[in-house]
Amino acid sequence: ETGVTQTPRHLVMGMTNKKSLKCEQHLGHNAMYWYKQSAKKPLELMFVYNFKEQTENNSVPSRFSPECPNSSHLFLHLHTLQPEDSALYLCASSQDVSRASYTFGSGTRLTVV
Amino acid sequence: QQPVQSPQAVILREGEDAVINCSSSKALYSVHWYRQKHGEAPVFLMILLKGGEQKGHDKISASFNEKKQQSSLYLTASQLSYSGTYFCGTPNVPYSGGGADGLTFGKGTHLIIQP
Numbered sequence: 001e002t003g004v005t006q007t008p009r010h011l012v013m014g015m016t017n018k019k020s021l022k023c024e025q026h027l028g029h030n031a032m033y034w035y036k037q038s039a040k041k042p043l044e045l046m047f048v049y050n051f052k053e054q055t056e057n058n059s060v061p062s063r064f065s066p067e068c069p070n071s072s073h074l075f076l077h078l079h080t081l082q083p084e085d086s087a088l089y090l091c092a093s094s095q096d097v098s099r100a101s102y103t104f105g106s107g108t109r110l111t112v113v
Numbered sequence: 114q115q116p117v118q119s120p121q122a123v124i125l126r127e128g129e130d131a132v133i134n135c136s137s138s139k140a141l142y143s144v145h146w147y148r149q150k151h152g153e154a155p156v157f158l159m160i161l162l163k164g165g166e167q168k169g170h171d172k173i174s175a176s177f178n179e180k181k182q183q184s185s186l187y188l189t190a191s192q193l194s195y196s197g198t199y200f201c202g203t204p205n206v207p208y209s210g211g212g213a214d215g216l217t218f219g220k221g222t223h224l225i226i227q228p
Contacts, residue, residue, distance in 0.1 A: 042220040043200065050214075095213070
């Protein structure tokens with residue numbers, strides 16, 4: 001597979017559940033990102049990983065926990081979420097330079113009930 | 114700081130031109146442009162680098178004025194396929210040679226092309 005793949009595409013979870021979002025890229029990129037996209041706000045940067053090391057945590061609540069086991073895989077672990085966390089969660093990857101273009105996955109549509 | 118995009122929305126007839134603006138309150142080294150169609154992932158259009166260069170992609174071009182900390186996206190003779198939301202993004206690392214540190218995106222400009 002090429003590009004950035006996210007699973008699942010849709011997820012409905014209760015506020016007491018624990019779930020994980022998965023992102024995988026086969027582009028040889030070494031930087032990966034999580035973005036949140038909701039109706040009221042634009043693309044919000046959540047986490048940045050360079051060479052598996054987290055370099056940015058954009059004041060994200062601790063109920064979101066990222067994990068990057070290698071440069072090709074990125075996870076977002078979710079627990080005790082709130083209804084306002086319902087949104088489209090997008091993963092992206094790029095080369096490790098500020099002028100590199102981003103390749104986005106199709107996202108996971110998360111609904112918290 | 115989040116870049117500011119204008120206008121928020123544009124409705125055009127096929128064949129008409131449009132300009133989307135993006136401005137920042139901080140010094141910029143580069144500006145990225147992406148387009149997102151409904152229900153799809155954002156897709157990269159182009160990067161403008163410091164130097165005021167203008168780039169083009171088919172009938173979509175852009176300019177970057179680092180002194181004014183602004184970039185503009187020009188859509189010429191718009192086609193139905195141009196419909197979508199356009200985002201500009203500015204690197205959190207504002208200087209050349211910096212590592213990837215995430216892009217901060219504007220709120221987007223919704224472009225609707227009518228036949």
